Amino acid sequence: QVETVQFGGGLEQAGDSLRLSCVVSGLTFSRYVMGWFRQAPGKEREFVACINWNGGISNYEDSVKGRFTISRDNVQNTVYLQMNSLKPEDTAIYFCAASLVSSCSDSRAYAYWGQGIQVTASS
Secondary structure, X not given: OOEEEEEOOEEEEOOOOEXXXXXXXXXXXXXXXXXXXXXXXXXXXXXXXXXXXXXOOEEEOHHHOOOEEEEEEOOOOEEEEEEOOOOHHHOEEXXXXXXXXXXXXXXXXXXXXXXXXXXXXXX
């Protein structure tokens, strides 16, 4: 049984930093593309970042490029999202997800999802 647990959300001031963690068990973590998505109130879920199986390739949504960094630890079965220079528009529920296919910005490619965690950046 696959279990995905997220940590690290919270309330920060705009300009501050936050790191999200997502620990996955019940699958061969190193085989999976890992992604982060977010959903703000009244909006659809959107792609944030993704990383390939060995961490060598990552992609980002344009609004977070240069501010957010995705990384992974295949020994700890964990994917991270380091968020710097937070903006109020980053406020959302953030989800990690695991996929066996390479279309990493498409939420439909992901089979397993975390429970979601709230990130709030106040102005």
